[in-house]
Amino acid sequence: MSALTAAHVEPAMAELLDGPVLAAVDAAQNTELRSRGGALLLLQCDGRAAEAEAEAAVRLLRKHGASVETTTDPVEADRLLTARRLVLPSLERLGRVLIEDIAVPRAELAPAVREIAVIAERHDVRIFTFAHAADGNLHPILVLDPDSPDVPEAAWRAASDIFTTALRLGGTLTGEHGVGTLKRRWLAEELGAEQHALQRRVKAAFDPHHILNPGKAL
Numbered sequence: 001m002s003a004l005t006a007a008h009v010e011p012a013m014a015e016l017l018d019g020p021v022l023a024a025v026d027a028a029q030n031t032e033l034r035s036r037g038g039a040l041l042l043l044q045c046d047g048r049a050a051e052a053e054a055e056a057a058v059r060l061l062r063k064h065g066a067s068v069e070t071t072t073d074p075v076e077a078d079r080l081l082t083a084r085r086l087v088l089p090s091l092e093r094l095g096r097v098l099i100e101d102i103a104v105p106r107a108e109l110a111p112a113v114r115e116i117a118v119i120a121e122r123h124d125v126r127i128f129t130f131a132h133a134a135d136g137n138l139h140p141i142l143v144l145d146p147d148s149p150d151v152p153e154a155a156w157r158a159a160s161d162i163f164t165t166a167l168r169l170g171g172t173l174t175g176e177h178g179v180g181t182l183k184r185r186w187l188a189e190e191l192g193a194e195q196h197a198l199q200r201r202v203k204a205a206f207d208p209h210h211i212l213n214p215g216k217a218l
Contacts, residue, residue, distance in 0.1 A: 001041075001133045002107050003060045009053055013044040014134035015084050018113055020120075021091075021128045025083050028090035033083055037066040039113075041133060042084055044077070087130055091143055094126070098142040098151065100159060102166035103175030106136045115165045116140050123158040137175030160186070181216060 001014065017025075022034040033040060041061070045054040054070065061068050071077050091097050104112045113129055116138070120127035131138040140162050142155050163173050163186045173183050173190050188196045206212070 001109055003064065004057060005106055007056060007060060009057050009060070011043040011053065011057060011134060012046045013042065014132070015042040016040070016109070016113075016131040016133040017042075017083060017087065018117075018129040020117075020126075021087055021130050022083070024090045024094060024128060025086050028093050029082075029086055031083070040083060041065070042080060044081075084130070087128075088141075091128055091141055095143040096146045096148075098144060098155065098159075099177075100140045100142065100162060101137070101174050101177035102140070102162060102171055103135065103137045104166055104169045104171030106133070108169040108171065109133060109136050109138070112136075112138055112165060112169055112171070115169075116162060119158050119161045119165070122161070123154045125154050125158040127158065127162075132175070135175070136171065164189075184216070 017040040019034060019038045022040055025031060026034050043057055058068055058070055109131065116127055116129050126143040128141045128143065129138055142158060144155055166173060167190055173179060173186055179187055
């Protein structure tokens with residue numbers, strides 16, 4: 001993705017599936033994606049310059065990928081996209097899924113994926129990562145025991161390490177899902193004390209009696 005960005009190639013879609021995700025899809029769908037490489041990157045180009053952009057992308061990807069497939073046939077393209085669509089159903093077969101959402105600079109995408117794998121091993125938690133690779137938005141998915149009503153402490157520690165990694169790499173706690181209640185304990189770490197206090201003052205100016213969305217992040 002760094003090479004594509006440097007060459008000003010801007011695909012309409014760029015989805016990354018890591019090795020554990022590919023293995024889960026293989027197990028659920030009887031495919032052989034994982035045996036072909038450590039990750040799968042799906043690109044789609046559109047618009048007037050789609051053909052030229054796709055050709056440029058292929059030239060760059062052949063330097064980095066184990067194999068590259070291309071097609072302009074809608075049916076074949078749909079086959080290539082099937083793996084991405086089947087990620088969540090495949091993971092749900094394995095247990096209860098907890099979908100996380102971080103973002104890092106695109107140049108840090110690969111280090112983030114590698115670090116998440118280390119975190120999974122460190123805490124003995126199953127983590128499967130896919131990403132909207134064009135903007136560095138990663139979704140590490142923790143798969144938990146379906147019979148456990150609560151999130152185990154090991155999963156909380158793994159999630160904390162994931163968030164800390166995102167911030168250390170110059171990223172953010174959330175790329176598109178928002179902070180909500182789950183991540184509010186890490187919000188001050190990203191914003192800093194001064195910015196966090198400023199946001200609270202802005203909230204208080206509009207909601208002095210704390211009746212709007214009480215008990216949430218602000």
